[in-house]
Structures are given as structure tokens and as C-alpha cells.
Amino acid sequence: xxxxxxAKPVMQGLLAKRLRFxxxxxxxxxxxxxxxxxxxxxxxxxxxxADFYKKYDSMKAFEAMxxxxxxxxxxxxx
Amino acid sequence: xxxxxxxxxSHVLKARSLLSAVSVxxxxxHEIVKSEDLSMPMYCDRRDTPLPDIPYVRKLNTEQTAxxxxxxxxxxxxxxxxxxALYRIxxxxxxxxxxxxxxxxxxxxxxxxxFIGFTGLIVWWQKAFVYPPRPHTLTEEWKEKQARRMxxxxxxxxxxxxxxxxxxxxxxxx
Numbered sequence: 531x532x533x534x535x536x537a538k539p540v541m542q543g544l545l546a547k548r549l550r551f552x553x554x555x556x557x558x559x560x561x562x563x564x565x566x567x568x569x570x571x572x573x574x575x576x577x578x579x580a581d582f583y584k585k586y587d588s589m590k591a592f593e594a595m596x597x598x599x600x601x602x603x604x605x606x607x608x
Numbered sequence: 609x610x611x612x613x614x615x616x617x618s619h620v621l622k623a624r625s626l627l628s629a630v631s632v633x634x635x636x637x638h639e640i641v642k643s644e645d646l647s648m649p650m651y652c653d654r655r656d657t658p659l660p661d662i663p664y665v666r667k668l669n670t671e672q673t674a675x676x677x678x679x680x681x682x683x684x685x686x687x688x689x690x691x692x693a694l695y696r697i698x699x700x701x702x703x704x705x706x707x708x709x710x711x712x713x714x715x716x717x718x719x720x721x722x723f724i725g726f727t728g729l730i731v732w733w734q735k736a737f738v739y740p741p742r743p744h745t746l747t748e749e750w751k752e753k754q755a756r757r758m759x760x761x762x763x764x765x766x767x768x769x770x771x772x773x774x775x776x777x778x779x780x781x782x
Contacts, residue, residue: 578767599760
């Protein structure tokens with residue numbers, strides 16, 4: 531056991547210090563997660579829908595469905 | 609016949625201290641506590657409470673009393689064995705004793721697997737004797753017709769089911 535005097539340890543503000551650090555980390559991670567999700571999921575999904583409806587002919591789709599016989603109000607054209 | 613054995617069993621039970629704290633603790637292999645006065649401080653070995661309310665040994669014999677007298681003087685005069693004896697007066701189990709690992713986990717895991725296996729037997733028996741026949745809508749033929757109808761209706765044509773189907777070549781997209 532040495533007889534040297536050690537520095538007094540920090541007694542106060544421990545929670546505040548921890549919160550300051552972890553709050554910054556939490557906000558950064560949250561924004562990063564939201565941004566990643568927006569780019570990867572949101573934007574690609576919007577693009578997929580836009581591309582689909584650019585080339586979509588609803589009447590042609592209706593005729594295809596009618597010929598397949600799924601409707602009860604209109605029968606397939608022979 | 610059954611009623612007679614029940615009566616004999618209850619006779620035996622009356623003779624014991626039935627499920628008192630003392631007998632429960634004794635059954636679990638702990639030290640038998642002399643008194644059951646729960647209003648007085650009790651000794652406990654806990655990892656999160658390092659200093660129990662009372663010392664472990666309450667009634668000191670003569671040599672322990674002499675040791676306690678010697679403790680009142682300078683501790684430099686105590687030998688190592690005496691220090692250990694004083695420790696054992698105050699505490700029942702050291703942290704090392706307390707945190708001894710055991711083989712209990714093997715028993716626990718074994719018992720759990722046993723009961724899971726027994727449950728498996730019950731599940732098999734249910735399949736064999738309880739469940740009605742499977743619905744006709746789960747046959748392969750019906751499921752194929754169902755999938756064909758879903759494609760005809762263009763279910764989720766953008767990102768879902770029908771988007772994976774190639775309508776020109778009439779097959780699933782590669």
C-alpha cells in the first residue's frame with residue numbers, strides 16, 4: 531500500500547455527463563437509421579411505383595383480367 | 609383403500625412442521641436457523657449486499673470470545689489464522705464460496721428437454737388421433753389453381769406477388 535495521496539474522484543454530475551454523451555449518440559444513430567431507411571426503402575419503392583405506372587395501360591390490364599375469367603359482371607370475350 | 613392411505617399420510621404430515629421457513633430452508637440444504645423471529649435482523653449471503661446486518665456466529669464459544677477481546681487491540685498482533693477465524697465469525701460464505709458454479713444447469717437443461725420430448729409425444733398423438741383431415745384447399749392442385757387466379761387478378765403487381773411473374777413468357781421471372 532503506497533502512502534501517496536491519489537486525486538479525489540469525480541463525485542458529482544456523473545449522470546449528466548453520461549446523458550450528454552449518450553443523447554448525442556442516440557440522436558445521431560436515430561437520424562442515421564431514418565435516413566438510411568428513407569433512401570434504401572422509401573425512394574426505391576417510390577421509383578418502382580413510378581416506373582410501373584409509366585408503362586401501365588389500365589384498359590389492357592382489364593381486358594387481360596376479363597379474358598382470364600375472374601370477373602362475375604363481365605364474361606370473357608370469345 | 610385409497611381413503612385409508614390418505615388418512616395415514618395426513619397423520620404423518622401433522623407430526624412435522626409443515627412447510628415452515630425452517631424446514632423449507634433445511635430441505636434446500638441451507639444452515640438450520642435457530643430462531644424464526646423475522647422481526648430481528650437476519651444474516652444473508654448476497655452478492656449485492658456485501659455487509660449483512662448481523663455477524664454469522666451469534667453465540668461465541670470461549671476461544672472465540674478470547675479472540676474478540678484480542679481484536680480490540682492492535683490488529684498487527686493477530687496471526688493470519690486468527691484473522692481468518694474472525695472473518696468466519698462474521699461471515700458464513702466468502703464471495704468465492706457464494707459464487708461457486710455448480711452443475712445445476714445440466715439438471716435444468718436435462719429436465720427441460722425431457723418435458724419438451726414428452727410434449728413431442730403428445731403432439732404426435734394429437735396428429736394421429738385428434739386432428740381432422742387437412743382442408744382440401746391445402747392440396748397442391750388447389751394451391752396451383754389459387755396461385756393462377758392470383759396472377760390473373762394481378763395481385764400486388766408493383767413490388768409483390770404478380771411482379772415476380774413474367775406475363776409474356778408465362779413463367780416466373782428469373
